Amino acid sequence: MKVRRLLRVAAASAAALALTGCATGLPSSAEQLRVVATTGIIADLASHVAGDAAQVQPLVPKGADPHSYEPTLRDVRSIVYADVALTNYQMLEEHRLITTVDANLPKTAINAAVAESAVKHGANVIPLVEDVHLDTVWLGLRVHGTADSRGADRSSEVRLRMTGASVPEGASAHTFLTRSLGQTDVLFDTTDGFGQEDLVSLPPAAHTHVSWAFSKPGVYRLRFSAGLAARAEDSREERLASGEFAVVVGKDPATIPEMKDRRVVDGGHADITVDADAGRFALAVDKKGGGLEYLDPAETVVSVTNSAWRDIPRGASFLGPAGTPTYLLPQAVLGKHVHGEIDPHMWLSADNAIAYVKVIRDVFSRADPANAETYRANAAEYIDQLDQLDDEVRRDIDAIPKHRRHIVTAHDAYRYFADAYGLSIAGFASPHPGAEPSAADRRRLGDTIRNLDIPAVFLEPMGRSPALTDAAASEGAEICTLYSDTFDNHVSSYIELMRTNARTLKGCLAP
16 A cells, blocks of 8 residues: 555656656746645635635645644645645644655745744744743742942852741742752741741842742732841841732732732743842842843732642652642743744734735745736735734733633643733643643643633634543533634634634633
């Protein structure tokens, strides 16, 4: 069977070569540009650019999953006769589909990876998250300033103490440091009172990464003081500052009256900071473009999302019995992304779809210069429609109260939509369709729905996720439909897909 298939592919390739000969492979003025696109979504975008000047054929049919679809001999024939191939790539299509395109596309044809090229046209890129537990804020400890005016030098140290905490009933908070050989030093522990052992010493102008564990969802208020010792061995110290930091765990700060007007810090790198020069506490956060911004603790709240939920591992008995849940902020800024690869579902933002259209316009113009003006005009007209679509989607999402803009899905496919339109990815059953959720994943899913009081979860039209449907049933959440990377008999265009998703989200999440 394998030999027969190879012979048929070879015969198709030979026929294509016989037709093209030594020509450029570009269409004559009497024929259309022949285009294959891996997915129906890319094919739809391309068809609007093509108009009547090109013929666009999708390879992945309606209802099929591009992550797992394998090409047929009919697909091979379409590829062999194509002048242009459009792939998304970036870990979307099944690898065999990509290799089939690469192996059978004529050498004179253009092979364009649209997602990668779209970056040049301003597409927003979101790195792919390998470990959902690391997709949280990283919360460290920092001393800002040298305290020179206070007589400090490099032999001095700043002593940071936890002096008190208000936590949810029956809850606890721990701060700990994991050393290179796996030893754990517990720095702060709310379960055993507050004394001299709840102390971290840092040199001026230094910071350290630490881990935090919170045992239950709710509001934690952590109180600190800081003092300056002229020498590390000195028992006397100059008092620098005291302050309180609010941490909301597993809940949306917008639903908590005393937190709803505060600035929320729920991602990136942040440090509980004592300013040794000014004598005050601040929350230091990374600024876009580099540098640090120092925020007033009374006007900010650190949000520990449900992504931090995990079972307590063996060997961490100070946090509680192994296998019981906790909310863990990791110490290391390691392992979050897979080798710099990006989330492939870029088209789920209308702005990114516009970047795709610009790539396709340029590719078609290069492949078929005689019709370049047609492609440019068609693209401009379609981009106007996509701009209007973006406004429409934004209006629908804006109609959802902010504290209800959390989505829980079967798979992690909607980060671009969420980022573009102000939603939060609260959880998913598994990162991708091929992954089976563990027992812990299932428990986290139910806790997330309960903690955030989520009214509905979302499943793709032909998707199955027993973990998601079971969690929704146990928590009384509705199951609604969202589209991501394929069409069906109800939705057959990109504009319909985005419009349907926005209306579904509004209908299922708005009260």
